[in-house]
Amino acid sequence: MKKSTTAFAAVIAASALVLSGCAGGGDTADDKTLTLWHFEGEDSAMGKAWDEAIKVFEEETGAKVEFEAKGFEQIRSTASQVLNSDEAPDILEYAKGNGTAGLLASQGLLTDMTDVVEEYGWDDKLAPALQTTARYDEDGIMGSGPWYGVPNYGEFVTVYYNKDAFAAAGVEVPTTYDEFVAAMQTFKDAGTTPLAEAALEYPLGQLWYQLALSKADRSWVDDYQLYTGEVDWHGPELTEATQTIVDWTDAGYISKDITGLKAEDAGVSFISGEAPMFVSGSWWYGRFQSEIDGFDWGIFEFPESQLNLGSAGNMWVVPTNAKNPELAYEFIEITMRPEIQAILGNNGGLPVAADIKDITDEKSKELIEQFNAINERDGLSFYPDWPTPTFYDTIVAELQELVNGTKSPDEVLTSLGEEYDGYVADFRE
Numbered sequence: 001m002k003k004s005t006t007a008f009a010a011v012i013a014a015s016a017l018v019l020s021g022c023a024g025g026g027d028t029a030d031d032k033t034l035t036l037w038h039f040e041g042e043d044s045a046m047g048k049a050w051d052e053a054i055k056v057f058e059e060e061t062g063a064k065v066e067f068e069a070k071g072f073e074q075i076r077s078t079a080s081q082v083l084n085s086d087e088a089p090d091i092l093e094y095a096k097g098n099g100t101a102g103l104l105a106s107q108g109l110l111t112d113m114t115d116v117v118e119e120y121g122w123d124d125k126l127a128p129a130l131q132t133t134a135r136y137d138e139d140g141i142m143g144s145g146p147w148y149g150v151p152n153y154g155e156f157v158t159v160y161y162n163k164d165a166f167a168a169a170g171v172e173v174p175t176t177y178d179e180f181v182a183a184m185q186t187f188k189d190a191g192t193t194p195l196a197e198a199a200l201e202y203p204l205g206q207l208w209y210q211l212a213l214s215k216a217d218r219s220w221v222d223d224y225q226l227y228t229g230e231v232d233w234h235g236p237e238l239t240e241a242t243q244t245i246v247d248w249t250d251a252g253y254i255s256k257d258i259t260g261l262k263a264e265d266a267g268v269s270f271i272s273g274e275a276p277m278f279v280s281g282s283w284w285y286g287r288f289q290s291e292i293d294g295f296d297w298g299i300f301e302f303p304e305s306q307l308n309l310g311s312a313g314n315m316w317v318v319p320t321n322a323k324n325p326e327l328a329y330e331f332i333e334i335t336m337r338p339e340i341q342a343i344l345g346n347n348g349g350l351p352v353a354a355d356i357k358d359i360t361d362e363k364s365k366e367l368i369e370q371f372n373a374i375n376e377r378d379g380l381s382f383y384p385d386w387p388t389p390t391f392y393d394t395i396v397a398e399l400q401e402l403v404n405g406t407k408s409p410d411e412v413l414t415s416l417g418e419e420y421d422g423y424v425a426d427f428r429e
Contacts, residue, residue, distance in 0.1 A: 022166055032063045037070045038093035045349030046153060046313075049066075060334075063327055076100065080138040085107040088321040091328035093314050094149065096133035098141055099389055101317060105148040106140030111318040117147045118331050122336060123155040125353040129380035130154060131311040133263045139427075143226040149315035152335050154350040156310025156371055156380060157206055157281045157301055160288065164295040165192075165276040176283035177214065177304045184253040187276055195248070198266040199258040201405055202385075204245070205395045206278045206309055209384035211241035215244055221307060221381045233417030236412070242402065242409040251404055280366070281309070285367050286348030294343045297414035299370060310371075312352065388423040 034057070040046035054065045068089070076095060082088060094101050104110050108196045114224065117123050123131065130151055137145035161173070169187060174180040187194035197204055201264050213221070215237045223229035232238075248254045258266075263280075270278040278284075279302065288297060301308065316335070332342060341351035342358035350371050358363045374380060385392035398415055401407040407415075 015051070015258055022325075030209055030323055032092065032327060033066050034063055034324055034331060035066045035068070035089040035330070036091050037068055037075060039070055039075060040085055040093070045344045045347035048347050049340050049343040049349070050335065050417040053331065053340050056340070057331050057334050061327065061330060063324075065331075079104060080107060080109065081318045083321060090322040091316055091318055092326045092329060094317045095192060095314050096142070096149070096151065096312060097386060098136075100139030101133070101315065103299050103404045104122050104140075104317070105136040105146075106138065109320055110148045111277070111322065112146040113150065113318060113319055113323060114146045117150065120333050120336075122150055122332075124146075125300055125374035126151065126312070127352075127380070128378050129310075129382075130352055132382075133312050134407065135313055141226065143222075145234070149317045150332050151312030151315040152332075152341070152352055153313040153344055154310065154352050154375075154380075155282050155313055155370060156350070156365075156374060157210060157279065157302075158280040158299045158308070160270060160280065160284070160297060160299055160369060161218065162273060162276040162295050163298055165273070167213060167278075173300050174303050174342040175300075180303045184248070184277075185251070188252045193252060193255050193275060194277055195254050196256045196266040196269040196278040197254050198212050198261040199264050199400045200261055200398070201263040201396065202392070203263050203266050203280055203420060204258060204280075204399050204403070206281070206391075208241050208245055208395075208399060210279060210302050210305065210309055211244050212237045212384075213307040213381050214302060215240055216307060216381075218307070218378065225386055227427070229388075231417075233413045233420070238416075239409065239411055242412055245399065246409060253337075254403070259403050282350055282367060282371070285364075289348065289363055299366065301370065301374070306377060306379055307381040308374050308379050309383055311382050312375065313350070326401075361380065391419065393421050 021411045036054070038046075054067065057063070058065055075092065079094065080103075101110065126134070132143045134147050134149045135145050135153055136142055136148050138173055146383060153354070164321045166173070169190060171186050172179070174183050184194040189362070197207065219229070220237060224231050245254070249256060257306055266278060267280070267284055267287070269275045271288065273295055290401050316328075316332050322328060336353050338353065338358055341354035344351040345354045345359045345368050346361045348364060350368060354366065354368065356365065356372070359368055385395055394416065398407065398412045402409065402412050
């Protein structure tokens with residue numbers, strides 16, 4: 001549910017990206033050319049890392065990289081047609097998920113890279129949750145089957161907090177759920193709404209899912225995300241999460257005005273110092289580094305939860321019609337090197353295979369260390385809207401009604417369950 005702030009910003013920025021570098025002096029590829037598409041902004045962490053990877057690739061292989069600037073939506077909307085033609089590139093960055101990479105894999109348009117992944121050892125570098133969105137079965141459902149892509153950056157949701165506001169209020173960083181609630185009450189008693197939130201877009205849905213995850217285990221996540229079992233929409237995980245949103249709104253920890261606010265509004269509320277906490281994604285981290293200058297800030301994991309929203313980022317895929325797949329594999333290998341991963345990490349990205357000693361920016365190191373800790377316990381649990389193509393809009397609408405008081409928690413869960421169960425039942429037929 002992060003799609004509204006970053007994916008489309010990257011689309012706009014990507015239009016300015018141009019290829020730099022020229023063929024190097026290697027002799028392994030002669031006059032071969034690698035055609036490459038990606039949609040990352042030139043000044044983004046990924047854009048900087050891929051630009052350096054292109055230079056290294058050309059120097060080491062002697063092959064030339066032909067880069068074409070493509071927007072995210074341009075690639076997504078034309079992928080099936082283009083990849084099924086002789087105009088397919090050799091490698092491209094593509095969106096993860098059942099409706100994107102999974103769909104192309106089920107149509108036979110992506111190369112099964114399982115043997116290549118094992119040969120290069122990429123599977124040893126990627127935590128289990130990161131591998132989930134790279135593998136798809138014959139129906140295009142993530143989580144099992146062949147490897148059809150290789151992710152090399154990640155994302156996750158955390159709690160941002162205003163260190164100065166905490167100090168002024170005498171609040172310690174909470175390590176338990178009760179301490180988290182007590183901290184919010186302290187701020188509320190002082191006249192401050194503690195949580196920056198928005199219900200017109202994804203932030204409230206992320207908080208709702210995080211509350212469910214704090215009561216869940218990996219089996220529950222697999223049932224919800226991978227359809228491995230039945231989801232009880234009135235079970236303790238979702239019931240407590242939904243009721244907690246009501247309780248926190250009634251207590252004043254969340255403003256009732258959030259039904260008219262977007263993600264940008266919530267983010268700006270934290271940037272301005274108006275709200276002391278914001279539960280949202282790592283994609284805000286670089287912006288906060290750039291724009292917050294009036295107070296010190298940090299992050300902490302949602303207390304007493306072993307599971308967190310998050311996943312691998314988009315990934316490299318190799319079309320079935322690629323003319324030079326071996327060159328594509330060599331390029332992927334370069335992007336997985338520690339020195340390229342370090343460029344990601346030192347520019348606000350979340351590398352999946354970096355050596356933490358190579359991260360020289362202390363603020364970036366804080367984010368990466370938390371991400372690594374979550375991965376080490378297999379804690380990434382994806383996003384609440386992934387199970388159905390229309391679930392994002394449904395979750396947003398239902399949670400707005402919840403905050404407005406026009407629907408009870410039971411009614412909201414019934415509506416969500418009906419859409420989810422209907423989609424899964426149709427899929428299984």
